[in-house]
Amino acid sequence: MSLTEREQEIVALLRRDPLIGSAALARELGTTRAAVNVHLSNLGKKGVILGRGYVLSEQRYVVVVGGANMDVKARSRRSVVAATSNPGTAAMSAGGVGRNIAENLARLGTRTHLVAAIGADGLGDQVLAATSGAGVHVEQVRRSARATGTYTAVLDADGELVVAVADMAATDELSTEHVHAARDLIAAAALVVLDGNLATETLAFALDLAGAAGVRVVLEPVSVPKAAALAHLVAADRPIHAITPNRDELAALTDLPTRTARQVEKAARALHDRGVELVWVRLGAGGSLLSSASGTQVLDAVPADVVDVTGAGDAMLAAFCHALLDGAEPPDAAAYGHAAAALTIASPHTVRPDLTDRLVRSTTA
Numbered sequence: 001m002s003l004t005e006r007e008q009e010i011v012a013l014l015r016r017d018p019l020i021g022s023a024a025l026a027r028e029l030g031t032t033r034a035a036v037n038v039h040l041s042n043l044g045k046k047g048v049i050l051g052r053g054y055v056l057s058e059q060r061y062v063v064v065v066g067g068a069n070m071d072v073k074a075r076s077r078r079s080v081v082a083a084t085s086n087p088g089t090a091a092m093s094a095g096g097v098g099r100n101i102a103e104n105l106a107r108l109g110t111r112t113h114l115v116a117a118i119g120a121d122g123l124g125d126q127v128l129a130a131t132s133g134a135g136v137h138v139e140q141v142r143r144s145a146r147a148t149g150t151y152t153a154v155l156d157a158d159g160e161l162v163v164a165v166a167d168m169a170a171t172d173e174l175s176t177e178h179v180h181a182a183r184d185l186i187a188a189a190a191l192v193v194l195d196g197n198l199a200t201e202t203l204a205f206a207l208d209l210a211g212a213a214g215v216r217v218v219l220e221p222v223s224v225p226k227a228a229a230l231a232h233l234v235a236a237d238r239p240i241h242a243i244t245p246n247r248d249e250l251a252a253l254t255d256l257p258t259r260t261a262r263q264v265e266k267a268a269r270a271l272h273d274r275g276v277e278l279v280w281v282r283l284g285a286g287g288s289l290l291s292s293a294s295g296t297q298v299l300d301a302v303p304a305d306v307v308d309v310t311g312a313g314d315a316m317l318a319a320f321c322h323a324l325l326d327g328a329e330p331p332d333a334a335a336y337g338h339a340a341a342a343l344t345i346a347s348p349h350t351v352r353p354d355l356t357d358r359l360v361r362s363t364t365a
Contacts, residue, residue: 003043003046003048003184004039006029006031006039007039007042007043007048008184009029010025010029010036010039010040010043011043011048011049013025013028013029014049022036022037022040025040060110060111060190060325061110061111061112061113061189061190062102062105062110062111062112062113062189062190062191062192062193062321062325063112063113063114063115063182063185063186063189063191063192063193064098064099064101064102064105064112064113064114064115064116064192064193064195065098065115065116065174065179065182065186065192065193065194065195065198065202065206066096066097066098066099066101066102066114066115066116066171066193066194066195066197066198066220067096067097067098067099067116067149067168067171067195067197067198068094068095068096068098068099068114068116068117068118068127068131068141068148068149068170068171069094069095069096069099069118069127069148069149069150069151069166069167069168069170069171070092070093070094070095070123070126070127070148070149070150070151071092071093071094071095071096071150071151071152071153071310071350072090072091072092072150072151072152072153073090073091073092073093073152073153073155073308073310073350074088074089074090074152074153074154074155075088075089075090075154075155075156075157075159075308076088076154076155076156076157076162077089077157078157079156079157080154080156080157080162093130093349093350094126094127094130094131095151095311095350096116096127096149096151096171096195096197097195097196097197097220097222097314098114098116098193098195098197099114099116099127099131099136100311100314100315100318100350100351101193101195101220101314101317101318101321102114102131102136102318103131103134103135103136103318103351104314104315104318104319104340104351104355105136105318105321105322106134106135106136107134107135107351107352107353107355107356108318108319108322108340108355108356108357108360109322109356109357110321110322110325111137112135112136112137113136113137113139113140113182113185113189114131114136114137114138114140114141115140115141115174115178115179115182115185115186116140116141116142116171116174117141117142117143117144117146117170117171117173117174117178118141118142118143118144118148118149118170119143119144119145119146119147119148119149119170120143120144120145121147121148123147123148123150124143124148124170127148128141134351140178140181140182140185142174142178144170144173146169146170146172146173147167147169147170148170149166149167149168149169149170149171150166150167151164151165151166151167151168152164152165152166152167153310155308155309155310158306159306159307159308159309159345160306160309161309161310166197168197171197171198172199174198174199174202175199175201175202176201176202176205178202179202179205179206179209180205180209183209186206186209186210186213186215187209187210187212187213187215188213189210189215190215190216190325191215191216191217191218191241191321191324191325192206192210192215192216192217192218193217193218193219193220193317193321194206194207194217194218194219194220195220195222196219196220196221196222196223196226196227196230197222197226200229200230200233203230203233204233204238207219207233207238207240208238211238211239216241216242217239217240217241217242218240218241218242218243218244218317218320218321219234219240219242219243219244220243220244220313220317221243221244221245221249221252221253222249223249224248224249224251224252225252226249227245227249227250227252227253228252228253230253231252231253231254231255234253234271234274234275234276235274235275236273236274236275237275238275239275239276239277240275240276240277241276241277241278242276242277242278242279242280242320242330243271243276243278243279243280244280244281244282244317244320245279245281245282246281246282246283246284247259247264247281247282247283250264250267250268250271250279250281251267253267253271254267254270254271256270258281261289261298264281264289265289265291265296268281268289268291268296269291272291272292272293277292277293278290278291278292278330279291279292280320280330280334282313282316283301284301285301286301287299287300287301287338288301288334288338290330290331290334292330297331297334299331299334299335299338300338301338301341301342302338302339302341302342302363302364303342304341304342304343304345304346305345305346306345306346307345307346307347307348308345308347308348308349308350309345310350311344311349311350311351312341312342312344312345313341314344314350314351315337315340315341315343315344315351315352315355316337316338316340316341316344317337318337318340319333319336319337319339319340319341319360320333320334320336320337321333322336322357323336323337335364336360336361336364339360339361339363339364340355340360340363342363343355343359343360343363
């Protein structure tokens with residue numbers, strides 16, 4: 001949703017006087033009423049103004065910048081035996097860390113825009129249709145000449161991840177130019193979520209763009225190699241609202257040991273010293289540790305029967321962001337995130353199609 005210079009001028013005038021008419025707008029801008037009406041129509045289509053009264057849309061929304069791909073999940077019927085064929089089942093569905101977070105947010109009721117890149121191929125068509133169908137705004141999803149990325153996961157009979165292979169060539173092509181095209185959308189967001197799968201240059205640009213607009217940023221490191229690659233971006237001159245590593249990713253971000261609880265707390269404090277407000281460390285079955293400048297809090301995981309662990313972290317982060325925007329204090333938002341993760345683990349889907357705010361709250365009650 002990029003606004004033209006003229007559209008930005010009109011929005012500024014509407015903020016000053018929401019009841020101004022098109023004739024008065026034309027006089028202020030030195031143009032014709034017909035031209036103003038065209039711009040007003042376009043602003044309506046972009047969701048910036050609502051109805052005939054030129055009321056500005058103030059609905060808070062999240063922008064997720066990250067990966068979108070097709071997930072291929074194979075599950076063994078028995079304990080996995082390495083270096084040989086294992087009988088089992090396989091299925092495909094739309095995936096990608098950024099895309100999954102966006103879909104979870106939309107299903108929870110948060111207006112969400114996705115900035116991503118997919119191939120101009122059949123798999124890309126499926127990913128786009130599934131994402132849009134879930135309620136995510138996809139106007140800033142770019143079609144790449146590269147093939148749509150794939151994430152292939154092998155699960156054992158208990159639903160635990162054995163190994164995964166990610167082909168993210170299309171996401172690698174999501175450039176600073178693409179993020180710049182979404183600058184107006186990002187600048188007006190209530191929250192920006194960044195997926196660590198992005199190229200380092202793109203991550204840095206998105207961080208700086210959101211920072212310049214005073215928009216809170218949540219950064220998901222994704223993996224140990226990705227965390228190590230983006231560690232230098234986490235600096236005091238790039239304030240980050242929250243970062244959500246697991247224990248090993250925290251070690252990669254800080255180059256500090258994280259084997260004990262005391263070491264995790266020390267590493268989290270090192271990130272606070274580098275401008276991170278909240279450090280939410282996922283500890284798997286051990287729950288999580290939420291650290292802020294005022295101290296730390298350990299949260300228990302919500303018990304769940306494991307069907308498939310894929311996507312639990314994405315649901316957890318999305319729910320955390322949804323609750324923060326709803327006014328929850330960070331510890332309560334983290335507890336809400338744990339509930340969403342438990343619901344996802346108990347489902348065969350990477351993103352539960354029946355996920356709602358009411359369902360998550362019923363789990364926390």
